[in-house]
Amino acid sequence: MASIASNIEAIREQITSACLSAGRDPAEVRLIAVSKTKPATLVKEAFDAGQIEFGESYVQEFLDKCQDPLLENLPLEWHFIGHLQSNKVRSIIDKVSLVHGIDKLSTAEELSKRAIQHNLQVDYLLEVNTSGEASKYGMHPDEVVAAAESLFSMPNITLRGLMTIASPERAEAQEEFRNLRLLLESLQEIAPDPSKLTELSMGMSGDFEDAIHEGATMIRIGSAIFGWR
Numbered sequence: 591m592a593s594i595a596s597n598i599e600a601i602r603e604q605i606t607s608a609c610l611s612a613g614r615d616p617a618e619v620r621l622i623a624v625s626k627t628k629p630a631t632l633v634k635e636a637f638d639a640g641q642i643e644f645g646e647s648y649v650q651e652f653l654d655k656c657q658d659p660l661l662e663n664l665p666l667e668w669h670f671i672g673h674l675q676s677n678k679v680r681s682i683i684d685k686v687s688l689v690h691g692i693d694k695l696s697t698a699e700e701l702s703k704r705a706i707q708h709n710l711q712v713d714y715l716l717e718v719n720t721s722g723e724a725s726k727y728g729m730h731p732d733e734v735v736a737a738a739e740s741l742f743s744m745p746n747i748t749l750r751g752l753m754t755i756a757s758p759e760r761a762e763a764q765e766e767f768r769n770l771r772l773l774l775e776s777l778q779e780i781a782p783d784p785s786k787l788t789e790l791s792m793g794m795s796g797d798f799e800d801a802i803h804e805g806a807t808m809i810r811i812g813s814a815i816f817g818w819r
């Protein structure tokens with residue numbers, strides 16, 4: 591089996607060539623290594639291969655892992671990429687560098703409330719259900735612009751961009767990535783500070799090259815780095 595280090599190297603090469611063929615600077619795309627279900631030892635292995643940013647989806651697993659003695663003193667940046675329920679916000683808020691999975695005004699309000707309590711400034715992304723699949727989380731694309739006004743006004747939290755999980759079918763996924771980018775562009779037109787609203791978290795092991803072509807600034811890669819779950 592290929593090592594985690596060689597998997598990361600291979601992904602980084604693919605990111606670079608996807609960027610070059612899309613006329614983009616590879617420095618614009620951040621690799622988030624999705625370590626859900628994988629033990630701290632493998633996160634450490636990825637860190638030793640130069641990986642700093644990790645994504646986790648489940649609150650309890652995330653808390654256990656980021657406080658694991660093997661990892662807690664490393665300069666890791668944790669992204670919470672799972673669906674976040676309001677009642678879990680306070681347990682992760684001081685441990686994450688970016689929350690990807692906010693999909694309701696009420697959860698954003700809770701994030702803001704807890705950020706104020708902890709005297710923190712918290713960055714987050716709004717998850718959008720670009721595929722319209724009922725089984726997926728995310729705000730409906732038609733509701734995003736209307737919600738933005740409230741989101742922009744919430745204290746101590748900053749909307750940095752949008753996140754989506756695309757359909758398995760390639761042509762559909764490409765269209766969904768494009769639609770997420772167009773939605774971000776319409777938000778930038780009404781944002782108080784568009785320079786802060788620039789992130790597109792889209793693309794996973796199976797579709798990140800297409801996501802890069804459509805403007806992804808963060809790709810979330812699990813199985814292509816850590817193996818199957």
Ligand SMILES: *Cc1c(COP(=O)(O)O)cnc(C)c1O
Pocket residue numbers: 624626647671672755794795796810811812813814
């Ligand atoms: C699990 C997960 C990923 C990684 O998926 P892979 O196909 O293993 O790369 C990315 N994003 C989210 C939100 C996930 O839950």
